[in-house]
Amino acid sequence: MNPDDENASVAERLGEALDRLRQDGGAAGVLSALAAAKGPHPEHPAIPVGVALTTRVVEALAVLGEDLPLWSLTRGAVSTGPGDPSPDPAQGHLWGLSRIPGLRPSDGAGGTIDLPAALDSVTVAQLTRVLASAEGEDEFAVRPSGRHVRRLLRAPWPVPEPDAAPADGTVLVTGAGATAGRAAALALADAGHHHFLLLVPEAETESETVPAATAAADALRSELEARGAIVRLHAADPSDRTALAAALADTGDETPLSVVLHTGGGAALRHLHELTLDIQLTGFVVFADFVALTGSDPGSWQAAVEASGGRNREHVRVRGQTRPVCSALQTLR
Incomplete structure (x- = not known):
C-alpha cells in the first residue's frame, strides 16, 4: 500500500484477500503492521504515513461492510515502566486513532498492540494469546514478561516545601x-x-x-x-x-x-x-x-x-x- 492509493483500489484488494481467507475457512479479523511505515504523509506532513495507511484500511473495511476487528501493531510506541523505554513514541498516533469508538466493529473488538523492538518466541506466543482472546481489553503492550494492559491510576498530588520560593526564572x-x-x-x-x-x-x-x-x-x-x-x-x-x-x-x-x-x-x-x-x-x-x-x-x-x-x-x-x-x-x- 501507498498513501496515495485510491480508496476503491485498497478496498478491492482487501476484499479479494478476505474472500481468499473465507475459502480457506474464514477471517476472524485484520492484523495491521502499517505503523512500521516511517515518515510523514507526502501531501500532509503533519500526519505520519503509518496513520494515513491505517486509516485507508479502516475506510476499506467500512466500504466493504466488514464488521471485523482491526488490531494495529506498533513497535516501541509505549513504555511499561522505567526499565522499558519507548524508542519510537511517534507511533503513538495510532494509539489515539484506535480509541475512537466509531472506528470499531459493533462488538467493540480490536485495538492496538505494542511489541518490543526485539522479538523472541515468548513474545510471539504472548501476541498469539492476545489475538485469540483479548478478554475485553483493547490496548496491550506485549513483552517477554507478559501481557500488559492500560490502566488509569491515581497519582499523589505533589506537596511543595513550606519555605520553597519560586525560582527567579x-x-x-x-x-x-x-x-x-x-x-x-x-x-x-x-x-x-x-x-x-x-x-x-x-x-x-x-x-x-x-x-x-x-x-x-x-x-x-x-x-x-x-x-x-x-x-x-x-x-x-x-x-x-x-x-x-x-x-x-x-x-x-x-x-x-x-x-x-x-x-x-x-x-x-x-x-x-x-x-x-x-x-x-x-x-x-x-x-x-x-x-x-x-x-x-x-x-x-x-x-x-x-x-x-x-x-x-x-x-x-x-x-x-x-x-x-x-x-x-x-x-x-
Missing part, C-alpha cells in the same frame, strides 16, 4: 491564547513568578485564528503585568524547531527558563523536550484534551494527535530525565 507559555495556558500562567504569577515569555503566532501565518490568538496573548500580558510580572511576547511556531530555539534563547542569562507550560501538539512537545535537556527546569506542564485519555468523542480525530503527545510525555519520563513532567487533562467542549 522565566515561565514559557506556548499557548498564551489557550484557556488552560492563561489560567496556569496567572496562577504562577500569583505564586510569585515574575518573568514570562509568551509565544504568539507569526504575523505572516495564513490562519484566521492568528488575530484572536495574538489578542488573547496581549490580554494575558496585561493581566500578568497587573500582577507585577515582566512579560515578553515572541512570535514563533513551537512546532518549528528553529523558531522555538530562537524563542528559548530570548529568555536571557539573568532569567533562564525555569517552567514550561505547553498547550500545543506532539511535534512541538518533542522539540521542547530536546531543546531543554540541558536546562534545570522546576516544572514541565503539558495540557491535553480529555479525549486523549478516553477517546470518548466518536468523531474526534484529535484523539490521535493528543495520544501522540501522551506517548512523547512518557518518552520524556523514561529517558532518565529527572525533570518534573506533568500532564494536565482538560475538556475543551
